[in-house]
Amino acid sequence: MxxxxxxxxxxxxxxxxxxIGPDRELKRALERYWDGHATAGELRQEGARVRERTWRHLRxxxxxxxxxxxxxxxxxxxxxxxxxxxxxxxxxxxxxxxxxxxxxxxxxxxxxxxxxxxxxxxxxxxxxxxxxxxxxxxxxxxxxxxxxxxxxxxxxxxxxxxxxxxxxxxxxxxxxxxxxxxxxxxxxxxxxxxxxxxxxxxxxxxxxxxxxxxxxxxxxxxxxxxxxxxxxxxxxxxxxxxxxxxxxxxxxxxxxxxxxxxxxxxxxxxxxxxxxxxxxxxxxxxxxxxxxxxxxxxxxxxxxxxxxxxxxxxxxxxxxxxxxxxxxxxxxxxxxxxxxxxxxxxxxxxxxxxxxxxxxxxxxxxxxxxxAPRVEPFPAPDVHGGTEAGLPVWETRSPYPVRAAAQAEHLGLPALPVTTIGSFPQTDELRAARAALARGELPVPDYEDRVRAEIERAVRVQERLGLDVLVHGEPERNDMVQYFAEHLDGFAVTRHGWVQSYGSRCTRPPILHGDVHRPAPITVRWARYARSLTDRPVKGMLTGPVTIVAWSFRRDDLPLREVMLQVADAVRAEVLDLEAAGVSVIQVDEPALRELMPLRRAAQDAYLAWAVAAYRRATSGAGDRTQIHTHLCYSDADQIIAAVDALDADVTTVESARSHGRVLREPAVRDFGRGLGPGVYDIHSPRVPAAGEVEELLEAVLRVLPAERVWVNPDCGLKTRTYEQVEAALATMVAATGRLRARLAPQPSSSSSSV
Ligand code: MET
Ligand SMILES: [Zn+2]
CATH class of the missing domain: 3.20.20.210 (TIM Barrel)
Incomplete structure (x- = not known):
């Protein structure tokens, strides 16, 4: 035996x-090797050091x-x-x-x-x-x-x-x-x-x-x-x-x-x-x-x-x-x-x-x-009690057609409106300023001047290139969850709490440890500043409750759904303040909607119902003429398309270019009844897409979705790219849209179905 x-x-x-090493030693060694600044031998040495330290330490x-x-x-x-x-x-x-x-x-x-x-x-x-x-x-x-x-x-x-x-x-x-x-x-x-x-x-x-x-x-x-x-x-x-x-x-x-x-x-x-x-x-x-x-x-x-x-x-x-x-x-x-x-x-x-x-x-x-004595064991207490309460409902917005009409009138956007997902390049100057701020070497007002300068740059670029719905570019955020965690009560952020995400990439998830409250508006002043620079609509940019919770370490003394609803209330307050500040397009990102999905099917519907409830609690305070957008990164939306639909956002943007338009082959996506922006270029690669590529993708979109519901945007945020790449890619996107619009315009002998 x-x-x-x-x-x-x-x-x-x-x-x-x-x-990855307590000081992310392996991350640095890997990146040095990839950049050609270290030999394979040096990388192996660091690996051996990390292993030795781990074993000795555990012992x-x-x-x-x-x-x-x-x-x-x-x-x-x-x-x-x-x-x-x-x-x-x-x-x-x-x-x-x-x-x-x-x-x-x-x-x-x-x-x-x-x-x-x-x-x-x-x-x-x-x-x-x-x-x-x-x-x-x-x-x-x-x-x-x-x-x-x-x-x-x-x-x-x-x-x-x-x-x-x-x-x-x-x-x-x-x-x-x-x-x-x-x-x-x-x-x-x-x-x-x-x-x-x-x-x-x-x-x-x-x-x-x-x-x-x-x-x-x-x-x-x-x-x-x-x-x-x-x-x-x-x-x-x-x-x-x-x-x-x-x-x-x-x-x-x-x-x-x-x-x-x-x-x-x-x-x-x-x-x-x-x-x-x-x-x-x-x-x-x-x-x-x-x-x-x-x-x-x-x-x-x-x-x-x-x-x-x-x-x-x-x-x-x-x-x-x-x-x-x-x-x-x-x-x-x-x-x-x-x-x-x-x-x-x-x-x-x-x-x-x-x-x-x-x-x-x-x-x-x-x-x-x-x-402990080996006596008759006392039974382990059942810790998994708790009842499923009914879903709270927040139906304060009118049905979509009513909202869509109000928004069309209020915003006056052209066909195939062009927008981005939110972030613009995080420049070296911006990163340096943030690091100096953290070291206490840059006074807050100087840092904020830097942020305003970045907002202005992003807005000017978008105006010049002719985008329809602008963004402020998110320069004040190092991370779309951490930034909100830093501004909400109930969260703590660590100094060294790095966790490996993939390869050498690490994140520092915030710790959601208490009741969540928003002590003051978070993004409103940046949105207001961006608005002051342009006549075009500027989209307010928030992270949704599900994503904030998914990308944090969260308390375990309350059911997940209650934690989510608390965060939803904080986001809701921010939506209302943005709206009051005159922001008429507000995007609430939920790239992590699918992430907390239970591994067993039996539990999935209940989870999605609560995730949807949290999102609607966050967004349903907005008036009819305020256009609510959401963004999800992935395209294999098949398993959750019903939930995405239930979010009831006016416009949903998803990744599509990277996966060659796979999302368009989903019947549920074709039947999706509201605005949809399948990404027309892949932001994950530094490559600037060719005009033909973007146009082809857009044509593919228009073959399956009615033009009046189509939005034009990249797959995801642009923060990891350079301005040079972004300007070239956005210019291509705008030009391709222009050509498609010209073909869509009513002509005696053609209709949109001939595209
Ligand atoms: C991971 S999704 C990112 C959405 C965010 N608004 C951005 O553009 O960076
Ligand atoms: Zn994304």
């Missing part, structure tokens, strides 16, 4: 740890079992693809490191692999490409090297890989794969390679390996559950392998629980923070196994309720072989440490725990569990 030759799983562990905090192979130069899913040699031919080159970065970031002649959100987190992974002809081969180099590196420091580690089922479910079919092919069809071949990877790890003397299977917490088909069974039956019966620890996280195993329980794997990880499965059920199903109990949340920044966690652990221990105290998921999703957060209110500080503090909690809980 494998269980016999496997040493017992140590008493405490974490599923993963931040890898010094008292953690028993250390993970390895959780370090990454870009992304752990990409690392697993490399471990299987699932590298599309077009990326292969002489240097493995550059092949790796070409997949992640593209190379001069090849676009990168797609990137998308990691379940319902703000982390993004690289989507592997698997075809019927992909040749898999074990490449255990990285996992083995890390284990060996730790061993040289005197530390045993547990290598972590993405498990085979999750890996294949997250992969996409390679271009040219026959219709109906899914990467999961390759399970058999992939399992063979996983087996050989595990053998290589066993040969290295590794006693446990962790296979992450977060895909098991979403709804799975019977065939997918069969794949789980097949995978772990196969891997479990291999003889040359370490102990197998299958880690689930971000929710419940649900129907996958009995499936995984019946395979020969020795340890199963369960998320006891987000999971809803009663402890007794878990205990009964997993009797005879080691249960790695995720009682310390890896997704939020709050301290763990010690008594409740301990009660859960004890109840579980009454049923199963062995209980290991752990985090609910990798700590990748929280900042490193509170140690340097000297600016936070002490009362708030006492409620917080970042990665290091969470590791200390795991260690402490393991100690308490060991000391």
């Amino acid at each position: 494998p269980a016999e030759r496997t040493s017992p799983f140590p008493a405490s562990t974490v599923l993963g740890y931040p890898r 010094s905090l008292g953690l028993d079992a250390l993970p390895s192979n959780t370090f990454s130069y870009y992304d752990q899913v990409l690392d697993t693809a490399v471990a299987l040699d699932a590298v599309p031919e077009r990326y292969r080159g002489p240097s493995p490191l550059d092949t790796y970065f070409a997949m992640a970031r593209g190379a001069p002649d090849v676009a990168p692999l797609r990137m998308t959100k990691w379940f319902d987190t703000n982390y993004h992974y690289i989507v592997p490409e698997i075809g019927p002809d992909t040749v898999f081969r074990p490449v255990p180099d990285k996992a083995v090297a890390e284990a060996r590196e730790a061993r040289a420091l005197g530390l045993d580690t547990r290598p972590v890989l993405i498990g085979p089922v999750t890996f294949l479910l997250l992969a996409q079919a390679a271009p040219g794969a026959p219709k109906g092919f899914h990467p999961l069809d390759r399970l058999g071949d992939v399992l063979d390679v996983y087996g050989r990877l595990l053998a290589a790890l066993a040969a290295e003397g590794v006693s446990w390996a962790q296979l992450d299977e977060p895909a098991l917490v979403a709804d799975r088909t019977g065939a997918e559950l069969d794949a789980v069974r097949q995978a772990y039956e196969h891997l479990g019966t291999l003889t040359a392998r370490p102990g197998l620890f299958v880690a689930s996280y971000f929710g419940d195993l649900g129907e996958a629980l009995p499936v995984i329980a019946r395979t020969p794997v020795e340890a199963v990880g369960v998320d006891l923070v987000r999971g809803r499965t009663p402890v007794r059920t878990l205990g009964e199903e997993l009797a005879g196994k080691t249960v790695v109990a995720g009682v310390v949340s890896g997704r939020d920044v709050w301290r763990t309720g010690r008594d409740r966690a301990l009660a859960t652990l004890r109840a579980l221990r009454a049923h199963v072989d062995r209980v290991v105290v752990s985090t609910s998921c990798s700590l990748l999703h929280v900042p490193h440490s509170l140690e340097r957060e000297t600016g936070l209110d002490p009362a708030l500080l006492r409620r917080l725990a970042f990665a290091d503090e969470k590791v200390a909690e795991v260690v402490e809980l393991a100690r308490l569990l060991k000391a």
Whole structure:
């Protein structure tokens, strides 16, 4: 039996740890390497330093079992693809490191692999490409090297890989794969390679390996559950392998629980923070196994309720072989440490725990569990009570046709109005001024002069190029959520609370810790200033309640919906003040609408209903002639188009150019009854679109949407671009619109349907 030759799983562990470095050392090393200012050797040295520090640090905090192979130069899913040699031919080159970065970031002649959100987190992974002809081969180099590196420091580690089922479910079919092919069809071949990877790890003397299977917490088909069974039956019966620890996280195993329980794997990880499965059920199903109990949340920044966690652990221990105290998921999703957060209110500080503090909690809980008598466990209290109250309704605006008429009269816009999504380039001068302000070297009035100068520049450019609805350019914001968090009560912002978003990119999410109030207007003076510069309409620009909540660490002592409604009230007050200041177009962005969507379908409708309610609460105070816009970044709106429709915004702008107009193929989008602006150029690339391209996209839009509802705009905000790129691209957009308008104008022999 494998269980016999496997040493017992140590008493405490974490599923993963931040890898960007406490001072974002890895971020800087990566960017130096990409910019050609550092060698591959220097980058590798920094990587080794980050890993060594992590292992030594975790051990010094008292953690028993250390993970390895959780370090990454870009992304752990990409690392697993490399471990299987699932590298599309077009990326292969002489240097493995550059092949790796070409997949992640593209190379001069090849676009990168797609990137998308990691379940319902703000982390993004690289989507592997698997075809019927992909040749898999074990490449255990990285996992083995890390284990060996730790061993040289005197530390045993547990290598972590993405498990085979999750890996294949997250992969996409390679271009040219026959219709109906899914990467999961390759399970058999992939399992063979996983087996050989595990053998290589066993040969290295590794006693446990962790296979992450977060895909098991979403709804799975019977065939997918069969794949789980097949995978772990196969891997479990291999003889040359370490102990197998299958880690689930971000929710419940649900129907996958009995499936995984019946395979020969020795340890199963369960998320006891987000999971809803009663402890007794878990205990009964997993009797005879080691249960790695995720009682310390890896997704939020709050301290763990010690008594409740301990009660859960004890109840579980009454049923199963062995209980290991752990985090609910990798700590990748929280900042490193509170140690340097000297600016936070002490009362708030006492409620917080970042990665290091969470590791200390795991260690402490393991100690308490060991000391606690093995008596009849008291049942873990049910913490998931709460009733679904009815949805509040805010129907203060007239039906869309009435509003549309009022707005047409009030705004007097031409056909195919041209606008942008809000932000204009964040120039070097502006960034320098903001940094000087933060260091206390630039007085506030001087900084504000800088902001006004940027607003003026953006407005002048838009006037000169002939846009119809102008924006002020958002120069006062470093970030569309943080800016509002800084101006609302109930939020705190950290100094060093960086969390990896993708690659070297990190964000510093605000902490929503208390009741949210807006003490004073936030954006009104900037909107007013912009208006004073031009006769054209200037669009007020706000971030919506769902997005503010989604991109913050939020309190967990109130239901999410109530937190959202509080934020909605603050946004609503800002909408009303903008309107009173004469702003007649107001955009309330919700790029994160889809993000908090529960992983299980059964919970999705209720979530969307509340998200929609929050948005309407924020926007429905506006009068009929005030035009409400919203912006969502993605185009695969299919799953949420009903919700987008229910937002009841007068105009919705979405990304479209980047995905080659895919949004236009959605029937629900064609039937969308209000203003719609599918982006006509991709802002993610520095490339200035050719006139023909923009015109073609616009023609495609006009083939499926009636011209009177079409808006012309880029895919998203322009803040990451330069003025040079933006001016050229906007000029192209305006010119293309002009040509289309001329063709739309009533002519004796033609109609709009001939476009
Ligand atoms: C991620 S969506 C961004 C919307 C915001 N108004 C901007 O233009 O930057
Ligand atoms: Zn966007």
